[in-house]
Amino acid sequence: MSHANAALTPRARLTVARLVVDAGVPISEVAARFQCSWATVKRWADRYRAGASMQDRSSRPKSSPNKTAMPVVKRVVSLRLRLREGPVQLAARVGVAPSTVHQILRRCRLNRLAHVDRATGEPVRRYEHPHPGSMIHVDVKKLGNIPDGGGWRYVGRQQGKRNRAASDPDRRKGANRGPLLGHAFVHTVIDDYSRVAYAEVHDDETAVTAVGVLERATAWFKARGVTVERVLSDNGPAYRSNLWRQTCTALGITPKRTRPYRPQTNGKIERFHRTLADGWGYARCYQSETQRRHALAGWLHHYNHHRRHTACGNLSPFTRLTNVPGQYI
Numbered sequence: 001m002s003h004a005n006a007a008l009t010p011r012a013r014l015t016v017a018r019l020v021v022d023a024g025v026p027i028s029e030v031a032a033r034f035q036c037s038w039a040t041v042k043r044w045a046d047r048y049r050a051g052a053s054m055q056d057r058s059s060r061p062k063s064s065p066n067k068t069a070m071p072v073v074k075r076v077v078s079l080r081l082r083l084r085e086g087p088v089q090l091a092a093r094v095g096v097a098p099s100t101v102h103q104i105l106r107r108c109r110l111n112r113l114a115h116v117d118r119a120t121g122e123p124v125r126r127y128e129h130p131h132p133g134s135m136i137h138v139d140v141k142k143l144g145n146i147p148d149g150g151g152w153r154y155v156g157r158q159q160g161k162r163n164r165a166a167s168d169p170d171r172r173k174g175a176n177r178g179p180l181l182g183h184a185f186v187h188t189v190i191d192d193y194s195r196v197a198y199a200e201v202h203d204d205e206t207a208v209t210a211v212g213v214l215e216r217a218t219a220w221f222k223a224r225g226v227t228v229e230r231v232l233s234d235n236g237p238a239y240r241s242n243l244w245r246q247t248c249t250a251l252g253i254t255p256k257r258t259r260p261y262r263p264q265t266n267g268k269i270e271r272f273h274r275t276l277a278d279g280w281g282y283a284r285c286y287q288s289e290t291q292r293r294h295a296l297a298g299w300l301h302h303y304n305h306h307r308r309h310t311a312c313g314n315l316s317p318f319t320r321l322t323n324v325p326g327q328y329i
Contacts, residue, residue, distance in 0.1 A: 008036060008044070010054040016041055017048030068100060076104045084278050088308045098314070128193060128311075132321055133226040135192040137269035138214065138233045140205045143281055145181040145289040154285035184289065186276065186296075187213040190269050191226065194320035195311055196304050197272060201293050210238035211247045218251055224321055230254045234266055279303070 008016065016034055019025045020041060031041045044054065072094060079090050087101040094101065105111040129135045144151070147167035152160025168181055185205045189198040198217045202209050218228050231253050233239035239257060248255040258265035280299040286292040304318050312320055 008034065008040070013044045013054040014048070017044045017054070020045040021048050068096065068104065072096060073104050073108075076101055077108055077110065080105060080110050083283075086310065088310055088314045092308055130193065132191055132194045132196070133221060133228045135230045135232055136217070136221075136228055137190050137192060137266055138210070138217075138231055138239070139188055139266060139269045139273070140210075140236070140238075141186040141188060141273045141276060141281075142205075143184045143186060143277075145184050146286050146292055147181055148288045150285050150287055153282060181289075184293070185209075186273075186281075188269060188272060188276065189213065189217040190272050191221070191317075192232075192268060194226075195268070195272075195309050195317040196221075196224075196226075196321065197300060197317070199276070199296060199300060201296060205236070205238055207238040207241040207243045211243055214244075214247060214253075215251070218253070226321065228253050230256055232256045232258065232266060234258050234263065235260050275303070279307075 012034065016030055016036075019030050020027055027038055027041045027045065031038045034041070047054065075094055076090055076096075079085065079093060083089075085093075087098045087105065091098040091101045102111065147160070147163040149155070149163035149166070150160070151163070155163065164181060182203065185202050187200050187202060187205070187210060190196070198220050200213050200216070202213075214231065221228055228251070231248060233255070235257055238244060239255075245255060263270055276299075279302075280296060281292070283299075286295070305316055307316060308314050309317055
């Protein structure tokens, strides 16, 4: 199809060619009548004599020596489906430019959705505090414990149920009461400016546990030159407790809470939970819950020191903290 500013449409081209070839009108006269160049009229007249189409020809080259190799394309698609990472992270793994990865994902219809709110469809309003420690986000991610032998996500529901029954101490004693295995509660803390993350796994989400995580996270950030000023949480019971408020006062931190039923306000840590689940929680087939918990420290190190983050200019979160011991490990 011709472009919007084309002087001649395919039908007009045919008229031009017929005037020159069939009617014998001089090329210069036809060019003046249709307000185009002599060469343009000559080109369409020659195509008409040869019996060629009046439609635009494809501008695609016969060969593309710099085209991305098919093994690279297949690897990008495979990593996208398995890891669900963006073009920047995939480019670092494959060894090509992020723009090349983005073109591959678009061609395969695996590119990311528009940055809009899923509930309302409106553009997401983004914000970022001016320096590290100005605001930290806290929340809890709840995961089901993995039975010995693996969970149903990798070994199937039938084998997974047998593993759960064999791993639960009450079931081994013949009792049918109580939930199987229980849950793991991942208490997460993320800095608003740098996106540096801190996380611990516990068996509950009580106020005592949440306060302990906050104290250790504050000390962890302080050891890296970051002084926490504010903390943003949801309206969970642990964060509405007097113990939480008293601890924040003792640490010199201003507690803030999101609007009820509005998790978008704490969206940075909610998005981190998705990355946490994809990169660690369900990344591979863990043979037990203990094995998965032991893998958390290594994944956090990779996230903070090595994984590229688009909000940090395609660099790792730790690059936004200066003069930190062990920054480039």
